[in-house]
Amino acid sequence: MAKKELLAVAAFTAVLAAGLIMTIQGHTEYSDNENRYLTRFPTVNMQNVMSGEAQEEITSAFNDQFPGRDGWTGMSTRLKKLMGMKDIGGVYLGRDHYYFEKIMNQDISRTDYFQNLRFVNRMASLSQGAKVFVMLVPPPGSILKDKLPAHASLYDSASLYKTAEETLQGAELIDIRQELTKARKAGQGTASGGKAQEETRIYYRTDHHWTQYGAYVGYRAYCESMGRKAASYGSFGIQGISDSFYGTLYSKALDQDAVPDHMEIPKKLPEAEIICDGNKLEDVYDMTKKDQKDKYAVYFGGNYGEVDIKVKNPESDRSLLVFKDSFANSMIPFLMKDYAQIRMIDLRYFKSSVKKYLEENPADEVLVLYEMSSFAQADQLNKLMK
Amino acid sequence: MVFSSMVFLCGFLPAVLIVYAICPAKYRNFFLFIASLFFYAWGEPRYIVIMLFSTVFDFCNGLLMEYLDHKGKQQYRKWVLVLSVVVNIGILCFFKYTDFVLQSVGELTGKPAQLLKLALPIGISFYTFQTLSYTIDVYRRQVQVQHNIIDFGMYVCLFPQLIAGPIVRYSDIQDQIRDHRGSWDDRFYGVQRFITGLAKKVLLANQIGALWDQLSVLQHGDMSMAAAWLGAIAYTFQIYFDFSGYSDMAIGLGQLFGLRFPENFNYPYLSQSITEFWRRWHITLGTWFREYVYIPLGGNRKGMLRQIFNLLVVWFLTGLWHGAGWNFILWGLYFFVLLLVEKLFLLKEMKRWPRVFRHLYAMFFIILGWAVFACDDMKVLSTYIGTMFGVDTVAGNSISLYYWSSYGLLLVVLLLGSLELPRRLGEKLCECIRRQLGGAAPARGERIVFLLRLVWLAVLLTASTALLVSGSYNPFLYFRF
Numbered sequence: 001m002a003k004k005e006l007l008a009v010a011a012f013t014a015v016l017a018a019g020l021i022m023t024i025q026g027h028t029e030y031s032d033n034e035n036r037y038l039t040r041f042p043t044v045n046m047q048n049v050m051s052g053e054a055q056e057e058i059t060s061a062f063n064d065q066f067p068g069r070d071g072w073t074g075m076s077t078r079l080k081k082l083m084g085m086k087d088i089g090g091v092y093l094g095r096d097h098y099y100f101e102k103i104m105n106q107d108i109s110r111t112d113y114f115q116n117l118r119f120v121n122r123m124a125s126l127s128q129g130a131k132v133f134v135m136l137v138p139p140p141g142s143i144l145k146d147k148l149p150a151h152a153s154l155y156d157s158a159s160l161y162k163t164a165e166e167t168l169q170g171a172e173l174i175d176i177r178q179e180l181t182k183a184r185k186a187g188q189g190t191a192s193g194g195k196a197q198e199e200t201r202i203y204y205r206t207d208h209h210w211t212q213y214g215a216y217v218g219y220r221a222y223c224e225s226m227g228r229k230a231a232s233y234g235s236f237g238i239q240g241i242s243d244s245f246y247g248t249l250y251s252k253a254l255d256q257d258a259v260p261d262h263m264e265i266p267k268k269l270p271e272a273e274i275i276c277d278g279n280k281l282e283d284v285y286d287m288t289k290k291d292q293k294d295k296y297a298v299y300f301g302g303n304y305g306e307v308d309i310k311v312k313n314p315e316s317d318r319s320l321l322v323f324k325d326s327f328a329n330s331m332i333p334f335l336m337k338d339y340a341q342i343r344m345i346d347l348r349y350f351k352s353s354v355k356k357y358l359e360e361n362p363a364d365e366v367l368v369l370y371e372m373s374s375f376a377q378a379d380q381l382n383k384l385m386k
Numbered sequence: 387m388v389f390s391s392m393v394f395l396c397g398f399l400p401a402v403l404i405v406y407a408i409c410p411a412k413y414r415n416f417f418l419f420i421a422s423l424f425f426y427a428w429g430e431p432r433y434i435v436i437m438l439f440s441t442v443f444d445f446c447n448g449l450l451m452e453y454l455d456h457k458g459k460q461q462y463r464k465w466v467l468v469l470s471v472v473v474n475i476g477i478l479c480f481f482k483y484t485d486f487v488l489q490s491v492g493e494l495t496g497k498p499a500q501l502l503k504l505a506l507p508i509g510i511s512f513y514t515f516q517t518l519s520y521t522i523d524v525y526r527r528q529v530q531v532q533h534n535i536i537d538f539g540m541y542v543c544l545f546p547q548l549i550a551g552p553i554v555r556y557s558d559i560q561d562q563i564r565d566h567r568g569s570w571d572d573r574f575y576g577v578q579r580f581i582t583g584l585a586k587k588v589l590l591a592n593q594i595g596a597l598w599d600q601l602s603v604l605q606h607g608d609m610s611m612a613a614a615w616l617g618a619i620a621y622t623f624q625i626y627f628d629f630s631g632y633s634d635m636a637i638g639l640g641q642l643f644g645l646r647f648p649e650n651f652n653y654p655y656l657s658q659s660i661t662e663f664w665r666r667w668h669i670t671l672g673t674w675f676r677e678y679v680y681i682p683l684g685g686n687r688k689g690m691l692r693q694i695f696n697l698l699v700v701w702f703l704t705g706l707w708h709g710a711g712w713n714f715i716l717w718g719l720y721f722f723v724l725l726l727v728e729k730l731f732l733l734k735e736m737k738r739w740p741r742v743f744r745h746l747y748a749m750f751f752i753i754l755g756w757a758v759f760a761c762d763d764m765k766v767l768s769t770y771i772g773t774m775f776g777v778d779t780v781a782g783n784s785i786s787l788y789y790w791s792s793y794g795l796l797l798v799v800l801l802l803g804s805l806e807l808p809r810r811l812g813e814k815l816c817e818c819i820r821r822q823l824g825g826a827a828p829a830r831g832e833r834i835v836f837l838l839r840l841v842w843l844a845v846l847l848t849a850s851t852a853l854l855v856s857g858s859y860n861p862f863l864y865f866r867f
């Protein structure tokens with residue numbers, strides 16, 4: 001009788017001890033699956049023990065370095081889905097394998113948003129007669145409402161657009177909500193595997209960015225508001241580069257039922273000299289990135305403080321300055337043939353004075369291009385005044 | 387360190403179990419003492435000094451009272467007790483309530499207060515009550531004076547009950563301190579109890595707790611009556627499964643070392659009155675206040691008015707014990723009023739009600755009470771309670787519909803889990819298997835039951851591990867206690 005219990009208790013201890021041994025042997029630095037650096041076991045000394053820092057790091061290292069971590073996180077998501085949960089890790093599990101960031105009204109500060117719009121106004125007044133445009137990409141969930149789980153709600157982006165319209169001065173708002181909604185139904189672009197599909201994917205299912213076609217719609221809208229004719233999507237020599245893109249939303253939900261996204265890029269672009277924070281880039285695309293997990297980084301190889309694109313043999317002598325987040329990276333290539341020079345500033349990484357930069361590098365057009373929530377939550381737009 | 391973490395489960399626990407198993411019996415208490423200090427120091431390397439001081443101080447107070455007895459100076463024993471109470475409660479109050487008092491005074495006088503901003507030493511409310519139970523019982527000559535500082539230190543600092551109870555009175559455990567060999571049956575029971583508690587905490591409490599966390603931050607315009615009630619119900623389940631899960635883990639760990647701790651919960655949400663609820667909820671705290679406050683004050687032996695006063699004191703203190711905030715005091719007084727009304731006439735009246743009404747009545751006030759408990763800002767609290775009763779809000783909206791539908795299934799599971807039903811069904815099932823499959827060979831039936839139990843425990847442990855490793859929401863609720 002007692003022998004059975006003895007064995008059970010010993011087995012319990014052994015399983016836990018095995019976990020201990022395997023965990024402390026782990027030293028994985030980066031998780032592709034989760035798009036983040038994992039915590040590793042720290043070197044312990046008196047100072048970090050007394051401050052409690054070492055203990056905190058060991059505690060999270062035990063989770064991060066646990067053997068078979070990716071399998072456990074997948075199981076965790078499966079369990080939560082089994083319990084009936086429709087959002088996991090801050091991400092809605094939508095219909096047809098769509099995922100949406102769960103950003104609610106309480107996550108958006110209206111005052112910060114208003115303030116950011118006023119920073120843009122200030123920048124517009126400083127930019128020496130350039131035409132200034134603001135394009136705020138709508139949140140995927142507001143265009144693909146039918147793909148959200150039943151009754152799921154998001155922050156009220158419609159009222160944010162209204163505020164932008166009322167607040168912006170000297171800068172024109174380009175509202176692409178209708179364009180995107182229309183484009184969805186138009187059946188352009190290609191589905192995963194290149195098959196024709198009923199509706200066009202304008203946002204990735206597993207990533208928070210817009211697809212190449214979504215970016216094209218942005219490009220087209222921009223051309224139209226400038227009074228120019230946009231080139232057709234097909235004329236850019238669109239080429240599929242991957243059918244196995246698991247984006248940032250996948251990395252948050254870690255849902256094993258996710259279906260990877262198809263990714264395509266425009267290949268027919270004018271030749272250009274591209275300098276990213278002082279480093280010369282051979283091509284608009286860093287094709288080494290297409291084999292890594294975060295494939296969206298193929299555009300320019302990621303984000304930089306400043307990207308300077310000088311087009312060789314330009315058809316026009318116009319110049320464009322873009323203040324942007326990563327949504328611009330996939331749209332700017334379309335614009336290259338219309339300009340002699342395009343400069344992109346990402347305020348998250350740009351360290352110098354914007355005011356001085358505007359003086360030294362006057363542009364004919366200025367475009368502020370952000371995804372709506374990223375613009376509302378951006379805390380570096382005050383740099384526009386410095 | 388908390389039990390529901392991989393560093394405890396796969397780090398601390400196996401290491402302690404293995405060393406404990408190979409440790410010679412006479413050094414085991416010493417080892418448990420050291421291991422407990424390590425456990426405590428993990429989160430609070432500095433505050434370990436306070437716990438050690440309390441330990442040594444009350445150990446000496448016990449010896450001192452014994453010494454006075456020998457010398458025939460019994461009249462001074464009282465002063466030792468007074469000293470012990472003043473110092474222990476003084477330390478507790480200093481760390482726990484100084485800022486609260488300063489803040490409240492500041493608000494009254496309109497002058498901004500200079501706060502100390504001390505972090506509250508984890509578990510101080512629990513171990514202070516434990517050491518006090520020792521000195522008071524020594525004074526009353528209800529327990530033997532402990533002469534071994536290691537044994538006494540092990541009792542005070544023992545990691546299973548150190549940070550979230552149950553509050554083990556010295557008298558509960560004095561006979562076990564020297565000799566807690568325990569059988570393999572006990573240990574297996576301990577493993578079962580621990581894993582069940584872990585699952586309650588990780589699979590149930592944390593999941594529903596995430597819901598409360600999301601609902602409580604909704605903006606006023608997104609709120610609705612349906613969401614406010616869902617939030618309060620979510621918190622009601624969270625705190626029960628979290629706290630009772632923690633107690634299960636503590637009791638289970640105790641059993642692994644052969645120690646039997648008192649039970650802390652007895653299906654509190656089955657209660658048919660608030661009086662009954664407090665007999666089933668956090669039993670060891672209720673017992674402590676009854677033994678060391680209510681009865682010494684005279685209990686119910688000194689007339690009705692005095693009894694009401696005594697109840698008021700006990701419930702004011704009970705509220706305050708749970709945290710330094712007005713909402714906790716309000717929460718204690720809320721129960722004072724309910725218990726008083728029940729005592730005066732309602733309990734008699736209720737006997738005529740149908741049972742389902744009594745359940746509804748009790749749950750209504752319990753849920754409302756948890757809403758008071760959960761909102762530690764009085765402004766937030768009054769808005770929240772207002773929203774629950776439809777003040778300046780809508781009955782429901784798409785947000786509340788979303789959450790009710792997302793969490794409906796989990797709520798059903800939690801409701802069933804609050805009943806005795808699952809346990810009874812489990813026992814029935816075992817009985818059935820023994821009868822049907824064991825047949826003529828009872829040992830075979832027993833084996834099958836045992837195997838099924840192992841499988842069930844493995845499933846719970848695996849699922850809990852998945853949620854813990856993935857770093858899902860995993861709060862520690864007792865940092866204010």
